Amino acid sequence: MRQQKTWQTVLKRTAVIVAAVFAFFPIYWLISTSFKPFDEWANWPPIWLTDNPTLQNYRIVFFPDLAREFAAQQDGSLDYKVSGSAWNAFKGSAIVSVAATIISVAFGTLAAYSIVRFKTGGKNYPFQFLTVRMVPPIAVVVPMVVLFSILKLSDTYFGLILAYSAFTLPFSIWMIRSFIDDVPAELEGAAMIHGMGQFRAFLTVTLPLVKGGILSTALFIFILNWSEFLFALVLTAGNVVTVTLQVANYVSASSGKLYGVQAAMGTISTLPVIIFGYMIQRHIVRGLTFGAIKR
Amino acid sequence: MSQLSVKGLNVSYDDLRALVDVEFAVEEGEFFCIVGPTNAGKSTLLKTIAGLTHPDSGTVLLKGQDVTRSQPKDRNVSLLFQNIALFPNLTGFENIAFPLRTAGVAESEVTSRVKELGDMLKIGHVLDRLPKTFSGGEQQRVAIGRSIAKQANLLMLDEPLTNLDARIRTVLRIEFKEIHRQLGQTVIYVTHDQVEAMSMSDRIAVLHEGRLQQIGTPDEIYNRPATRFVAEFIGQPPMSFLNAELTQVNGAVGIEIGGIRFAMPGIGQTKAHAALPDKLALGVRPEAVRVAPAQSPETPHQAEIIWVEHLGSMSVLDLRFGHDTLRVKVAPNNPISAEQTAWFGFEPRSDHLLNPETNLFFR
Amino acid sequence: MKGADSGDVKLELRNLRKVFDGVEAVKESNLVLKRGEFLSLLGPSGCGKSTTLAMIAGFLEPTSGEILIDGNPVTHVPVQKRRIGLVFQDYAIFTKMSVRKNLLFGLEAQKIPRVERDKAVDEFAEKLNLKGLMKAHGGDLNMSEMQRVALARVLVTKPELLLLDEPMSNLDAALRASLRGELKRIQKDLGQTVLYVTHDQIEAMSMSDRIAVMNLGENLQVASPDEIYHRPKNRFVAEFIGDPPINMISCRVAGSGGSLRVSTEAHKDMPFEITAVSPGDYLLGVRAHHIMAAHGAFQGSIAAVVKLVENFGSEHVLHVTYGQDLMTVMVRPGFARAGDSVHVSFDLKDAHLVDRSSGAIYRPDEREAAA
16 A cells, blocks of 8 residues: 555565466476487486486477487487377367366356256255365275276267366356356246247357356366376377376386476467467456446 | 236245235336335336346236246337446447347438437437446436337336436426327336326336235325325325314214314214224324414414424424323425424314324225 | 634635546546535536545646645655545455455554454454444345445544445446435545545435536535535536536526516516526526426316326326426326416526526626625
């Protein structure tokens, strides 16, 4: 407010800087490592910024043949074998994450609408739904594997999409519920009185107003799906590969973990999420209902 | 056949009985007010008539047709919500055009109708803007425009003036009446402000805790209230109630209040009066009492003025005699202006005798 | 008003000004509030009354000007050090706490010792009739009880000044009427200095010792309710106070110097006591209850048609045609119906002469001398 003492400001600024460093350091390290040659990956003391930047790690990820040629030309380059191609992993992640996000958000919206407008399941239903998700996923790994095996869903796109949708549904419902709750029922009521059926009123009036909320929920769910590792690991057997699995696969018998390659893969795989987020930010507008509702 | 007929309506939410055995009819072209305190069930009643809620039991008939279970869109009624509910992402024009476009009206007709309403409601200048830029009064008018855009069987307004400044309310009240006169539409107007209800309606229904207390013209409700609640709710300041006892005055039946005896001509002339209990209550309207600084034939009884409120066009006095207090309204030029001893007089009305146990008036 | 000398000044605003984004929300406000006085800031939404209150409380910093409490400048003193009590809209009672805890709250915040705290709470519980409710939950109270608890909670800290910001605007009309009387009684009994913000002129009229009528950031008139009602300074004040709103009737002033004559529909060249105006078209402000009405013609009356009847229970208000204007007349119930023809007139001495462009109201000299 008024006279803020200088030391208070300095303290605040310092705290912010420290937090920022903590938050961004992993990302900085990731990008930095992705350009390091293999002999600089795990040095101690750590090399903050390499003097010998190379694209070899990226070549290994995207153009393995080219990378082999390159490695053959240079002495002391690493010798490795990685099964599968990164392109396959990107494809797999894309299919699974996008499909699972769409399903989760679509069903989540419908369920949330039902819960908010018709109080389906009673007062505590949303919370009950959420508590189910509070069980650590690793606890259900074994039953899931068994279930998938029985249902012949193992190592299929459909199976993984189903699993991801189910696991993220509670979040979808929980988040979208609060957005729909913000839109007063009277708006739909007004639309119904002026000639629309309930569902049409929902589509025409409420949906545009919660569009921003749904998109931000979608982004959140997409991030969850895109970065999921555990179930991708146990529910697939090589046919379906995701980005997270691929990163884990960059291990060589002779050279150990290929940190640089992993870093390159990691850096690239953050791009879709960033792009998605950037695309939808225009649509997340607050205060959309100002002036139309009296509280 | 009535425009609207509601019979035996019962609505409950989560153990709360919002409406209990509500029954009334509204005639075509009538300006019908439903008045009552907050949470009396007024909004629930409107939502049930509109079809946004289905009653537990009872029927709603619109122009003779049973619409109790129909969808709102099939009822052709219009409802203006208490919180206005304008579509925030549509302009003023689009909001008002909404019912017409949903009904599939030709675009040219839509445009001319919206313009017409814009002129009538003096909101032509906001039609191309979004609701968040409107003032309170403008929002109200656009919402009204939307609700009358399409001719409906019934126009219902839920506390439309409650959120506006006192000054704007007074002005809009008159405008409402004028719009009603021009359109001739059947209107149900809900409010908690009895001044609005009294000054605007053809008939009033008083609602309290989900039950209808009385239905009648403003004069009937004011002069012959049926229950204590109605008597105290309608009229500002409210009716005072004095504890009375039956007694003999000059050989006829009269009443005694605080040691003073009053003759009651007209008592004993109705069936209800045939079996009056000894202990009663008498309702007295504030304007029925005369007060003067000195004793006179019109003001024969002595009392203490314990509170004075000057309101410009009138003054309100609290008059204390015995154990009773009377709220009195006097003209601004009345010489009494501060706490003092004063003299008063009034004629008790036999139709304002109340049974203190049932809180019903003897009729 | 109670007689008081300058040592009794509780609150003083000197040239208080607030500008938001180039808009003057409060213009050079100069106000003096005496100890024990009940002053209302009355005006429509956006007139600056809540902004003024926020500056006095300390939530908003003035653009310029001074605020003094008991003669001490507090303009830059933080909120919690100003010893001001604040009651918000809807009272903001702590619903999960008992009434007793609610009342103790402010005292605990000020670190008053236990014995003193309990004594103060008991004292005010007694004064505000809350003894039986001390254990009740904040959320279980009715409106009247909530008002008393909100007041007690603030009064128990013995504030220099009590500020209320439209505390009743969300309440039912009937409730407002009964709570008004209670609030005023409590204020009078305790001699508490109060600044009350509202847009409802009935509230201001019934409770205040003085009213400051505000519009667009300006204090248009600061005077007793009686003064404001009977001698408004300008058109805005005259139209804002009084229900039904004052009539504004077109009139024409002719003549010059000491002998001006006024004409309206019903009046032809009547002598008028105001001397300091030039001839031209003006307005006459006349209250509805000053208009005389009868079924038949009488001295000075003209015929008028009843367009609308408003039923207020104990009286009716007729909206009648008066030449080109529409006029409201207060009559007894049943006097006339819509469509009837009646005869109306009014006494010029009950009328205020209003300047059409500036809205200023001119006073006749003799009334000014008597005031």
